[in-house]
Each structure stands twice: as structure tokens, then as C-alpha cells.
Amino acid sequence: MKDNSITRRKFLKTSGVVISSVVLAGSGLTLLDDHEPVDPFPIYSIGDQNMSKRILVTYASRTGSTAGVAEVIGQTLSNPETRVDIFPITEVKDLSPYNAVVAGSAIQGGEWLPEALDFVREHRSEFSRIPFAAFTVCMTLAMKKGDYGDQVKTWLNPVRTLVKPAREGFFAGSLDIAKIPSFADRMKFRLSVMAGVWSEGDHRDWHAIRTWAEDLNSVL
Numbered sequence: 001m002k003d004n005s006i007t008r009r010k011f012l013k014t015s016g017v018v019i020s021s022v023v024l025a026g027s028g029l030t031l032l033d034d035h036e037p038v039d040p041f042p043i044y045s046i047g048d049q050n051m052s053k054r055i056l057v058t059y060a061s062r063t064g065s066t067a068g069v070a071e072v073i074g075q076t077l078s079n080p081e082t083r084v085d086i087f088p089i090t091e092v093k094d095l096s097p098y099n100a101v102v103a104g105s106a107i108q109g110g111e112w113l114p115e116a117l118d119f120v121r122e123h124r125s126e127f128s129r130i131p132f133a134a135f136t137v138c139m140t141l142a143m144k145k146g147d148y149g150d151q152v153k154t155w156l157n158p159v160r161t162l163v164k165p166a167r168e169g170f171f172a173g174s175l176d177i178a179k180i181p182s183f184a185d186r187m188k189f190r191l192s193v194m195a196g197v198w199s200e201g202d203h204r205d206w207h208a209i210r211t212w213a214e215d216l217n218s219v220l
């Protein structure tokens with residue numbers, strides 16, 4: 001009869017391999033699963049209630065880079081006569097106090113974030129009373145090869161069908177993979193970085209963002 005029993009030595013060797021594989025796989029996943037919390041988003045005003053003009057700069061962001069762009073636009077627009085509110089788009093309910101609105105969104109899957117488009121849809125009739133400017137933040141504008149500027153501009157079409165912005169800004173964003181909440185999306189972005197599509201880090205061009213914001217003064 002065939003002896004199916006295994007020797008103690010064989011058993012220890014096999015279980016050693018199994019345990020090492022589990023530990024290695026586990027530590028690999030821990031390395032990949034490096035999700036970090038996103039810093040709180042800015043929500044504040046520059047100036048006071050007595051100022052003659054009030055501008056809203058509002059934004060939809062997931063990992064914070066669009067929020068940072070909104071902050072710099074707001075700071076650039078502030079002056080002794082103008083109060084600027086820098087608010088996340090989901091916090092804004094009433095546009096009646098404002099003389100102008102600047103709204104921006106991060107791009108995901110070639111689209112503005114849903115809450116940003118909802119905001120424009122909800123308030124579209126008010127943009128016949130006050131000027132509206134829109135800005136878009138994405139990684140395609142930070143790609144290492146190719147010029148996709150024209151394609152990126154088409155991503156604003158759903159907004160344009162609701163309201164025609166007085167000005168449109170398109171800016172490169174930043175890629176901080178650890179802050180992306182979905183594990184699958186983190187993997188996708190890691191692979192795209194490895195493939196050389198773009199590099200991780202902050203690609204925001206603060207000079208271009210400030211220049212765009214300074215130019216808004218002529219239309220808002």
C-alpha cells in the first residue's frame with residue numbers, strides 16, 4: 001500500500017513556504033494599501049460684510065488640488081472693495097448675496113464631478129443676473145506626451161449647454177495616489193505612472209492660475 005504520510009521535514013518545509021507567501025503577499029498589499037486621509041477643504045471668506053462687492057469662488061474636489069486652485073483664485077480676486085467667499089460647492093445654497101460666481105471642478109472620467117454639474121444646473125437661471133466663470137482641473141494637461149488641450153476643453157460642454165461662462169480656465173492638477181479613496185483607482189493610477197503617462201506630484205501652474213484670475217476682474 002502506498003504511504004501517503006508526509007515526513008515532519010516535508011511538513012515544516014511546505015508550511016514554511018505557505019506562511020512566507022502569506023506574509024509577503026500581506027506586506028505587499030499593505031504597501032499598496034497606503035490610503036491617506038485628505039486634508040480638510042477650505043471654507044472661509046476674505047473681507048467683511050460692508051464691502052460693496054461679493055464674489056463666490058466655489059469648487060468640487062476629491063483630493064484637494066481643485067480646492068487649492070479655488071483658494072488662489074479667491075485670494076487673487078480679493079481687494080478692498082470685494083469680499084470673496086471660498087466655499088465647497090456642496091455648501092452653497094443661495095446665490096442672492098453675490099455679484100459674481102466662479103465655479104470649478106476636478107475631472108474624473110472626462111467629466112466635471114457630479115455635484116459641480118448639479119450646482120450649475122440648479123442655479124443656471126441666476127447666471128443671467130450675475131456673471132459666471134468656470135475652471136477645470138485635470139491630469140491630462142500634465143501629461144508627458146501629446147497636446148490634449150482641445151480634448152480637455154470639450155469636457156466643459158455639459159456646463160456650456162446650461163450656461164455660457166464669461167471665462168473658462170483649464171489647469172493641470174496634481175496626482176497624490178495615496179489620497180485616492182478607491183483601491184482599484186489607486187492601482188490604475190500606479191500603473192499609469194509606471195507606464196510613463198504622467199508623474200505623481202503637484203503640476204499646478206500657480207502663475208497661470210493667478211494670471212487667469214487677474215483677468216477675471218474685467219468680466220466679473
Ligand SMILES: Cc1cc2nc3c(=O)[nH]c(=O)nc-3n(C[C@H](O)[C@H](O)[C@H](O)COP(=O)(O)O)c2cc1C
Pocket residue numbers: 060061062063064065066067106107108109110111137138139140141172173174175176180185
Ligand atoms: C478616479 C479618478 C479619475 C480621474 N479621471 C481623470 C480623467 O478622466 N482625465 C484627467 O485628465 N484627469 C483625471 N483624473 C485626475 C484628476 O482630475 C486630477 O488628479 C485632479 O487634480 C484632482 O483634483 P482634486 O484633487 O481636486 O480631486 C482622475 C482622478 C481620479 C482620482
